Amino acid sequence: MEVQIIIIIISILLSAFFSGMEIAFISANKMHIELEKKKDTFLSSVLTKLTGNPSKFITTMLVGNNIALVVYGYFMGELLMPYLEPYLYNDFVVLLVQTIISTLIILVSAEFLPKAIFRIYSNETLKIFAIPAYIFFLLFYFISSFIMVISDFVLRVVFNTKEDDVQMAFTKAELGDYINEQLEISDEEVDSEIQIFQNALDFHNVRARDAMIPRTDIVAIDVTDTIKNLKNLFVETGLSKIIVYKDSLDDVIGYIHAFELFKNPKTIRSLLLPIETIPETMMINDILNDLTKKQKSVAVVIDEYGGTSGLITIEDIIEELFGDIEDEHDTVEFLENKINDREFEFSARLEVDYINETYNLTLPESDAYETLGGLIVDATENIPQKDEIIEIDSFQFTILEVSSSKIEQVYLKVLYKED
Numbered sequence: 001m002e003v004q005i006i007i008i009i010i011s012i013l014l015s016a017f018f019s020g021m022e023i024a025f026i027s028a029n030k031m032h033i034e035l036e037k038k039k040d041t042f043l044s045s046v047l048t049k050l051t052g053n054p055s056k057f058i059t060t061m062l063v064g065n066n067i068a069l070v071v072y073g074y075f076m077g078e079l080l081m082p083y084l085e086p087y088l089y090n091d092f093v094v095l096l097v098q099t100i101i102s103t104l105i106i107l108v109s110a111e112f113l114p115k116a117i118f119r120i121y122s123n124e125t126l127k128i129f130a131i132p133a134y135i136f137f138l139l140f141y142f143i144s145s146f147i148m149v150i151s152d153f154v155l156r157v158v159f160n161t162k163e164d165d166v167q168m169a170f171t172k173a174e175l176g177d178y179i180n181e182q183l184e185i186s187d188e189e190v191d192s193e194i195q196i197f198q199n200a201l202d203f204h205n206v207r208a209r210d211a212m213i214p215r216t217d218i219v220a221i222d223v224t225d226t227i228k229n230l231k232n233l234f235v236e237t238g239l240s241k242i243i244v245y246k247d248s249l250d251d252v253i254g255y256i257h258a259f260e261l262f263k264n265p266k267t268i269r270s271l272l273l274p275i276e277t278i279p280e281t282m283m284i285n286d287i288l289n290d291l292t293k294k295q296k297s298v299a300v301v302i303d304e305y306g307g308t309s310g311l312i313t314i315e316d317i318i319e320e321l322f323g324d325i326e327d328e329h330d331t332v333e334f335l336e337n338k339i340n341d342r343e344f345e346f347s348a349r350l351e352v353d354y355i356n357e358t359y360n361l362t363l364p365e366s367d368a369y370e371t372l373g374g375l376i377v378d379a380t381e382n383i384p385q386k387d388e389i390i391e392i393d394s395f396q397f398t399i400l401e402v403s404s405s406k407i408e409q410v411y412l413k414v415l416y417k418e419d
Contacts, residue, residue, distance in 0.1 A: 015110035020118030065126065073104070208311070210284075220249055245253050250306075275298060280304075348372050348410055376390060376399075397410050
């Protein structure tokens with residue numbers, strides 16, 4: 001009896017091991033495993049041999065699992081027989097009850113649980129159990145090879161196909177998962193380098209409205225204005241390009257480069273350079289390609305109604321990849337003042353996801369807005385007055401500064417921590 005129980009337990013553990021390694025091998029991040037294989041260690045050499053032929057590895061795990069299940073079924077039947085025969089007089093019913101009990105035990109202990117655990121921790125378990133898996137790989141080598149010869153023959157003759165070659169390329173999702181993992185465990189010195197890879201992966205998902213300079217921050221001048229005012233605007237802002245409009249900012253007719261002023265112009269119109277117009281839903285990788293082909297560096301972003309939504313430059317697009325690029329004219333600093341764990345002072349231009357990540361808050365996020373000011377306007381559906389107090393979920397906002405068109409600074413208080 002004791003020997004039977006020991007054999008049954010060992011069979012269940014082996015079946016769980018084979019089932020788990022099969023799902024771990026399939027679910028593991030290929031990028032992570034390939035980098036692990038590059039290390040000059042015994043484990044790396046074992047992983048190289050195991051993953052060199054994926055079909056044979058999977059076949060080995062299936063062979064081992066089936067052997068374990070056969071042994072388990074035989075001894076489990078012998079163990080249950082004395083307890084079932086006195087109460088069940090029909091051999092078919094005895095066999096049916098044996099099968100149900102054995103199947104329930106094996107499904108829970110050797111299928112569902114190990115596969116769930118090995119799938120969640122696929123990278124770790126594949127490395128931890130690589131050596132015992134390799135031992136079974138060698139033990140069942142000839143059996144697996146024989147089975148693969150038969151399967152290849154059936155695939156080639158019956159289905160007129162052949163086994164797929166080993167895929168060495170990594171998917172974008174696998175690379176993204178690996179980078180996210182490194183961002184969580186890496187130190188600050190390499191975070192910026194890894195972040196560039198993350199930005200590159202997300203680059204194709206960014207639209208013009210996500211990277212543009214908003215309409216309220218556009219520096220522009222009317223085409224009927226004087227050259228003197230234009231020169232003063234260049235000096236005050238330190239910009240190299242200024243947008244020119246006719247009557248209103250919704251009718252942008254071009255832009256002027258600072259170098260054009262050396263031509264001693266008489267009117268602003270004589271200096272106008274053509275400007276590209278793009279929709280705010282356009283992807284920035286397409287914008288970059290378009291501006292590069294046309295040798296342009298700036299474009300006006302328009303909304304669905306044809307009005308000016310913002311402005312985007314080559315620099316804005318590059319910053320989506322490499323982060324903020326500071327130059328001698330970048331003097332804008334956003335207010336970020338942490339009073340205590342529940343009280344803050346913020347510029348309304350700060351992005352909500354940045355605040356949540358930096359200060360461990362849970363401000364509501366939405367595709368309808370990006371900034372803290374956008375969150376408040378979206379909730380109130382108007383521009384609040386100075387000193388007005390607004391409550392959104394578990395947060396209280398006090399407007400510190402506001403202009404006629406936007407919120408400038410807010411005081412944020414956490415009323416209570418959400419679970």
